[in-house]
Each structure stands twice: as structure tokens, then as C-alpha cells.
Amino acid sequence: MKFSFTDEQLMLRESAEGFLSEYATSAAVRQAMASPSGTDEALWQRLAGEMYWPAIVVPEDCGGLGLGMVEAIIVLEQLGRRLAPAPLLACTQSVLALRTVAENPGARALLSQLAQGQIISLAHTAARPHWGLEGMAVSAVQQGQHWRLAGEARFVPAGDNAGTLLVAARIGSGCGLFKLSPGESGLTVTKSPTLDQTRPMATLQLSGVEISEADCLSECWSSQLDTVLNLTRVLVGAEQVGCAQASLDQSVAYVGERVQFGRTIASYQAIKHKAADMMLKVESARSLLCYAACVGDEWLQGSASAQELTEAAAMLASSAGDAAFFCAGTGIQLHGGVGITEEYDIQLFFKRARAMESYLGRPDEHREVIAGLLLDKVDSDAA
Amino acid sequence: MQLRFTEADEHFRAQVADWLSDNLSGEFSAIRHRGGPGDEHVYLTERKAWEQRLADGGWTCIGWPEAWGGRDATIEQQVIFNEEYARAGGPGRVGHIGETLTGPTLLAFGSEVQKERYLPGIRNGKELWCQGYSEPGAGSDLAAVRTRAAFHEASGQWQITGQKVWTSLAHESDYVFVLARTDPAETTHRGLGFFLVPMAQPGVTIRPIKQLTGTAEFNEVFFDGALCAADDIVGEPGDGWKVAMGLLGFERGVSTLGQQMLFQTELDEIVRIAKANGSARDPALRQRIAEAHIGLRTLRYNSLRMLSGGDDGSLSREAMIYKLCWSSWHRNLGKLAMDVLGPDAELLDGEPYALNRLQSLFLFTRADTIYGGTNQIQRNIIAERALGMPREPRGQI
Numbered sequence: 001m002k003f004s005f006t007d008e009q010l011m012l013r014e015s016a017e018g019f020l021s022e023y024a025t026s027a028a029v030r031q032a033m034a035s036p037s038g039t040d041e042a043l044w045q046r047l048a049g050e051m052y053w054p055a056i057v058v059p060e061d062c063g064g065l066g067l068g069m070v071e072a073i074i075v076l077e078q079l080g081r082r083l084a085p086a087p088l089l090a091c092t093q094s095v096l097a098l099r100t101v102a103e104n105p106g107a108r109a110l111l112s113q114l115a116q117g118q119i120i121s122l123a124h125t126a127a128r129p130h131w132g133l134e135g136m137a138v139s140a141v142q143q144g145q146h147w148r149l150a151g152e153a154r155f156v157p158a159g160d161n162a163g164t165l166l167v168a169a170r171i172g173s174g175c176g177l178f179k180l181s182p183g184e185s186g187l188t189v190t191k192s193p194t195l196d197q198t199r200p201m202a203t204l205q206l207s208g209v210e211i212s213e214a215d216c217l218s219e220c221w222s223s224q225l226d227t228v229l230n231l232t233r234v235l236v237g238a239e240q241v242g243c244a245q246a247s248l249d250q251s252v253a254y255v256g257e258r259v260q261f262g263r264t265i266a267s268y269q270a271i272k273h274k275a276a277d278m279m280l281k282v283e284s285a286r287s288l289l290c291y292a293a294c295v296g297d298e299w300l301q302g303s304a305s306a307q308e309l310t311e312a313a314a315m316l317a318s319s320a321g322d323a324a325f326f327c328a329g330t331g332i333q334l335h336g337g338v339g340i341t342e343e344y345d346i347q348l349f350f351k352r353a354r355a356m357e358s359y360l361g362r363p364d365e366h367r368e369v370i371a372g373l374l375l376d377k378v379d380s381d382a383a
Numbered sequence: 384m385q386l387r388f389t390e391a392d393e394h395f396r397a398q399v400a401d402w403l404s405d406n407l408s409g410e411f412s413a414i415r416h417r418g419g420p421g422d423e424h425v426y427l428t429e430r431k432a433w434e435q436r437l438a439d440g441g442w443t444c445i446g447w448p449e450a451w452g453g454r455d456a457t458i459e460q461q462v463i464f465n466e467e468y469a470r471a472g473g474p475g476r477v478g479h480i481g482e483t484l485t486g487p488t489l490l491a492f493g494s495e496v497q498k499e500r501y502l503p504g505i506r507n508g509k510e511l512w513c514q515g516y517s518e519p520g521a522g523s524d525l526a527a528v529r530t531r532a533a534f535h536e537a538s539g540q541w542q543i544t545g546q547k548v549w550t551s552l553a554h555e556s557d558y559v560f561v562l563a564r565t566d567p568a569e570t571t572h573r574g575l576g577f578f579l580v581p582m583a584q585p586g587v588t589i590r591p592i593k594q595l596t597g598t599a600e601f602n603e604v605f606f607d608g609a610l611c612a613a614d615d616i617v618g619e620p621g622d623g624w625k626v627a628m629g630l631l632g633f634e635r636g637v638s639t640l641g642q643q644m645l646f647q648t649e650l651d652e653i654v655r656i657a658k659a660n661g662s663a664r665d666p667a668l669r670q671r672i673a674e675a676h677i678g679l680r681t682l683r684y685n686s687l688r689m690l691s692g693g694d695d696g697s698l699s700r701e702a703m704i705y706k707l708c709w710s711s712w713h714r715n716l717g718k719l720a721m722d723v724l725g726p727d728a729e730l731l732d733g734e735p736y737a738l739n740r741l742q743s744l745f746l747f748t749r750a751d752t753i754y755g756g757t758n759q760i761q762r763n764i765i766a767e768r769a770l771g772m773p774r775e776p777r778g779q780i
Binding site: 001002003004005006009070248252255256263264266267269271272273275276277279280283284286287288290291293294295298315318319364367368369370371374375376 | 684685704
């Protein structure tokens with residue numbers, strides 16, 4: 001048992017901190033927000049070409065670094081701290097999706113592309129009202145040598161920047177996974193304006209899109225979808241911890257400078273105690289993040305159960321979702337009047353915290369998952 | 384980052400579990416799960432005998448150096464021992480103050496004579512200790528202690544005069560360590576001494592404090608010229624604060640996972656009742672039960688981070704939030720227990736004031752957010768030491 005980062009992992013964190021403090025500045029974030037793509041393309045080229053971050057969880061035999069979830073969360077936490085306008089979460093999710101079908105040659109080719117910095121997004125749901133298979137609104141029907149896909153997918157991260165789309169579609173009561181080019185006839189990709197402008201999303205409309213059999217990566221993908229969503233929740237948790245940490249840091253810095261009644265407001269206990277509560281939530285979420293990343297790695301190595309992963313992801317999503325929203329919201333309060341201005345960054349973290357809190361399930365929905373595991377299980381001794 | 388224990392550690396775990404299941408039986412069956420916080424006043428004779436059984440098996444003071452009868456156990460082994468001890472229902476340890484506070488303090492700051500004199504009694508489970516820190520006028524502001532220690536030239540001994548409070552197990556203890564003022568001109572953390580004082584003497588009087596639970600774990604201890612040998616001061620006069628703060632550092636750490644095992648049994652009981660009485664179908668209670676589960680797991684991973692942290696002894700961020708985290712969690716658990724019990728929470732097991740385990744939990748956990756540094760003091764510590772915010776100004780009264 002050694003529940004702390006290795007020297008290599010600490011070095012990775014340090015280099016991520018240094019790189020992003022130079023290239024993902026507040027000015028760069030705001031510039032990307034105002035651009036048509038919503039993404040800082042130069043930053044993405046750098047972090048893919050120089051830092052190799054999209055390759056972190058890509059297996060070595062597909063040209064990746066062959067590292068794990070712990071390394072992925074280290075980098076994503078730093079991206080969350082900076083609201084870095086780069087689709088690393090979207091691409092890492094796609095890597096995890098493709099790893100579930102890694103025996104497929106088409107999937108292996110896509111993994112190599114991801115490792116080299118190609119943007120590939122996963123579209124899996126319309127989220128009406130629920131995420132995952134329940135909310136899936138694209139269907140696939142086999143017709144001879146082809147598949148026909150029709151329906152709608154929403155909340156596709158970086159969807160309008162993607163060179164390739166992975167689309168999960170209903171087949172009977174389950175689902176399959178398909179590979180699509182954005183130029184496919186019958187497919188419309190539209191950028192969706194979002195409350196959090198640092199994270200572009202797209203909507204896909206599919207009306208009778210025809211796909212060759214070779215582009216069906218799996219016909220039986222529903223349990224894999226659950227897994228991918230749980231692993232994605234771990235990645236989201238990393239960004240949330242980063243977002244919460246940044247909200248705390250910026251607030252502590254601000255109250256340390258703001259003077260009222262002849263003293264810095266940081267010297268008031270009412271302010272100090274709020275900051276302490278923020279730190280408590282950040283560090284608690286961070287502990288669950290480390291745990292969930294370890295379980296994620298064990299899952300990838302085949303030594304954790306699906307229930308362990310579900311539980312870890314739900315605990316983290318509940319804790320980190322609350323932590324980010326609490327810290328950003330309290331951060332605005334500690335900033336006072338300037339907290340609601342466009343000029344200060346705390347409002348950007350507040351919007352990100354809200355967006356991430358409901359992405360792939362609200363904290364209370366995740367607690368209901370935990371409640372189900374604890375309370376609805378039939379006792380084996382009672383049976 | 385490695386979540387699992389090694390094979391060697393798991394082997395050690397099995398060894399501990401085997402010994403406990405062999406020994407925590409027969410005459411000791413009755414004290415399983417008893418004597419924990421809020422229940423420290425029960426089965427004292429049996430628990431003292433158990434302390435010696437543990438000592439004979441080599442299971443006291445396992446983290447101490449082998450030269451003083453310990454096992455030089457690693458942090459992981461100490462964690463495992465505490466986990467298995469709690470899992471087996473090991474009773475509250477009457478020797479825990481000596482083992483976890485006095486011993487490490489003497490190993491770090493004590494003279495060779497003091498180590499020779501006191502460590503064997505703690506290690507063999509025969510001499511019990513209690514602590515003399517808080518006073519009626521020195522709670523959160525511990526450095527304001529007024530108990531005086533004066534060196535009496537004629538007898539060649541220290542004479543201690545004053546009052547300590549919140550001393551658990553005082554009437555069962557052989558010794559007390561006392562933070563007392565050696566320089567009467569000082570009122571702050573300067574001019575203090577750390578003394579090792581025998582309890583069985585005319586100058587020491589104990590008065591139990593009856594609590595809201597109707598029981599009395601805590602005591603007031605009055606010192607009226609109590610005597611302490613010249614060489615039973617740890618360090619020099621004036622070193623008391625340094626020694627006392629070092630001791631508080633030993634309080635954290637390896638025992639936290641054992642404490643969490645105890646918490647888990649409480650949560651398990653609440654879950655069992657919720658399933659039986661229908662509370663498990665109430666959406667609001669489901670949220671709170673899930674939150675309690677997540678909170679307890681958070682404590683576990685906070686602890687593992689804390690224990691895996693740097694070996695330089697400095698307090699990490701995880702360590703600074705730990706007290707605030709567990710005390711708030713435990714207090715909320717007490718309230719959750721009442722709400723899951725519903726109307727039945729109000730009914731006692733009997734006269735005059737027989738509380739069940741969950742009623743006792745509900746009442747006693749109100750102390751958790753107060754002792755060992757209140758939640759408000761913890762927030763000050765976090766804000767000042769972890770976040771670098773300005774220190775509280777001192778008053779003049």
C-alpha cells in the first residue's frame with residue numbers, strides 16, 4: 001500500500017503545471033471561448049505533439065504511452081485548474097471506448113490516430129432525461145452489407161472539431177458502437193452554444209446514415225458503454241477537483257488583497273472558515289479521485305469488478321461534483337461584487353462547475369446509485 | 384500509487400486476526416465491542432486483564448523499537464493491526480494513552496532514566512496513564528494553563544498545584560502527564576514544563592464529571608502540592624510546550640483506520656435497521672445513508688494519503704483536515720441514526736437512563752466536534768497553516 005504519487009507521477013504533474021501556466025492563461029482561455037471552434041488549436045497541437053497527453057492511456061502497441069488512469073487524472077486535474085480549452089477529456093474518453101474493442105483492426109487504427117493528436121469524440125446519448133443507454137436516441141438497423149443509423153445524439157464533447165465520430169446506437173434492447181466520418185451523407189453536426197463557454201458541445205442529427213459493416217466496431221456494446229461512462233466519470237472528477245482547487249486558490253489570493261475596515265478580509269474568521277470548508281471539500285474529493293483512478297487502473301488490468309468501478313465512480317462523482325460547485329459558488333461570495341463581473345475568472349469556474357456537475361449524472365443521482373448498492377441488495381443470509 | 388497491501392502485509396494481517404480470534408474468547412467474550420468512546424467506563428477489570436493478555440502475546444506497543452519490547456512494526460503493519468483489532472471487536476484499550484502518547488513522547492524527548500522507569504510498565508500492560516492537559520480556563524487556548532509546578536528545594540521534588548479537566552480513566556491510572564507552568568511570570572506557551580506524576584498520593588483528588596449520557600468517562604483532577612520526582616520532568620523547565628505539541632503529533636495516524644472500522648460497524652447497524660423498518664425506501668434518508676457511506680470511504684482514503692505522505696513528520700494537508708472531517712461525519716451519523724430509528728429513537732431500553740448504542744452515539748458525538756480541538760479551532764488551523772491566511776489576533780483580557 002502506497003497511496004501517494006510515484007516520482008514519475010510527480011514529475012508528470014509538475015510538467016503539466018508548468019506547461020499549462022505558460023500556454024493556458026486566462027487570456028488564452030477567453031480567446032478560445034470567443035473563437036468559432038471554442039478550442040485553442042495551437043494549445044492542442046502543443047499538448048499532443050510535445051507533451052503526448054492524448055497518448056497517455058493508448059496502449060503501447062498502438063503507438064501510445066501505455067500509462068493508466070492515475071496519469072490521466074494527474075494531467076486532467078491541471079487542465080481543470082486552468083479551464084484549458086482543449087478536448088483532452090473527450091479524446092481520452094474515446095481512447096477508453098476504443099480499448100473495449102481493441103481486437104478490432106479499425107479500432108486499433110483509431111487508437112494510433114488519437115495517440116497522434118487526432119480529435120475523436122464519442123456520441124452516445126440524447127440525455128432525455130437520462131444519460132447512457134436509457135437516453136440513447138440513435139438506432140441502428142442492419143440492411144444487407146450495411147448498417148442504417150437514424151436519430152439524435154446531444155452533448156457530444158468537441159463534436160464539431162472531431163475528425164472521426166464514434167456513435168453508440170441502439171440495436172434491439174442493447175447497443176452497438178460505430179465509426180462515422182463527420183462528412184457522411186445524412187449526418188449533420190451542429191455546435192451547441194453552452195452556458196459554460198470553455199467546453200464546446202455538439203449535436204448530431206442522423207437521418208438514414210449508411211455505414212459499411214467494417215465500420216461497426218461492436219454489435220454488443222451496452223455493458224462496455226457503462227464501463228466507459230464510469231471511467232469517464234473518473235476523468236470528469238479530475239477536472240472537477242482542479243476546478244475546485246483553482247476556485248479556492250483564486251479566492252484565497254483575492255481575500256488576501258482586499259482591505260475593508262482597515263484589514264484584509266482574509267483576517268476575518270467568517271472568511272477563513274469558509275476557505276477551510278472549501279479546502280476540506282477539495283481534499284476529500286481528491287482522496288476519492290485517487291481511489292477511483294486506482295480502481296480504474298485495476299479494471300483496465302482486469303482485477304476490479306464492475307460493481308467496484310460503479311461504486312468508485314459514483315462516490316467520486318457525488319463528492320467532486322459537490323466540491324467543485326461549492327468551491328466555485330463560495331468563491332464568488334468571497335470575491336464580493338467583483339465575483340459577478342465578466343472580468344474575474346471565478347465566474348468561469350462557476351459555470352464549469354455547474355456544467356460538470358450535471359454531465360453524466362447529478363451528485364444526488366450518484367448517491368442514489370450508492371443507496372441502491374447498500375440498501376436494495378438482497379441479503380444473502382436473509383435469502 | 385498502489386491501493387493494495389503486499390502479500391507479506393496480508394500474511395501479517397492473518398497472523399493478527401488468528402491471534403485475536405483465539406484470544407478474544409472465553410473470559411474476554413463479554414468485552415468484545417465494548418469500552419470505546421462514550422463507553423469507556425465499563426468492564427474495567429476485564430479490560431485491564433485483557434491489556435495484559437495483549438502484552439503477553441506481544442501485541443502492545445508494536446510500533447515501538449524492539450529494544451523497548453516493540454516489534455518495530457511498519458506503518459502498514461500498525462494500520463493492519465488496528466484494522467483487525469477493530470474488526471475482531473477488540474475492546475477499548477485502557478492502555479492507549481500510555482502506548483500512543485506517553486511512550487512515543489518519552490522515546491522522542493525522554494531521558495534514559497525515564498525510559499527505563501516507565502516504558503516497561505506500559506509495554507507489559509501493567510501501568511496505565513492518563514493525560515493532564517486541559518483546564519477550566521485553558522481549553523482551546525491550551526497555552527493558558529495555570530497549574531503551577533514549583534521545585535521544592537528541601538524535599539528535592541517538584542510540587543504541582545492546580546486543576547486539570549476532561550481526564551478520562553483518571554481513577555484507573557497509575558500516572559498522569561501534566562503540562563504545568565514552571566515560570567510563574569509567564570502566561571503563554573513559554574515557561575511550561577511537562578511532568579510525569581504518580582496518581583496514588585494525597586495531593587491528587589479525582590472527581591467524575593457526569594455527562595449528558597448519564598455516564599461519567601471524564602474526570603476533574605485536582606493537584607494540591609502533588610509531588611513529582613526531580614528527574615520526572617521531560618526536557619527542561621520551559622520545554623513543556625515543545626514536548627506537548629510533539630505529543631499531539633503522535634495522536635494522529637495509525638489508529639485512524641481502526642477508528643473507521645468502529646464507525647463502519649455503526650453505519651452497518653443503521654443500514655440494517657433502515658432495511659428492517661422501511662426507512663430504506665425513504666428517498667431523503669437514502670440520500671443521507673449514501674452520503675454517510677461516501678463520507679466514511681472518504682475518511683479511509685484521506686487516512687491512506689496521510690499515512691503514505693512524507694516521512695518528515697510535518698503535518699500534511701490531509702492531516703490538517705482529518706479531525707474536522709471525521710468529527711463532522713460522526714456527529715451527522717448520530718443524527719442519521721435517530722432519523723432512521725424514527726419515533727422509536729425516543730424510547731429508552733429501561734430506567735433510569737438506559738441508552739441503546741445508537742442513542743449513546745447520537746448524544747456522545749456532540750463531543751466529537753469539541754474535544755481535541757473544536758471544529759472552529761480546526762478551521763483556524765487549516766486557514767492559517769494550510770492556506771497561509773492571517774493569524775487570529777490575541778486579546779488583552
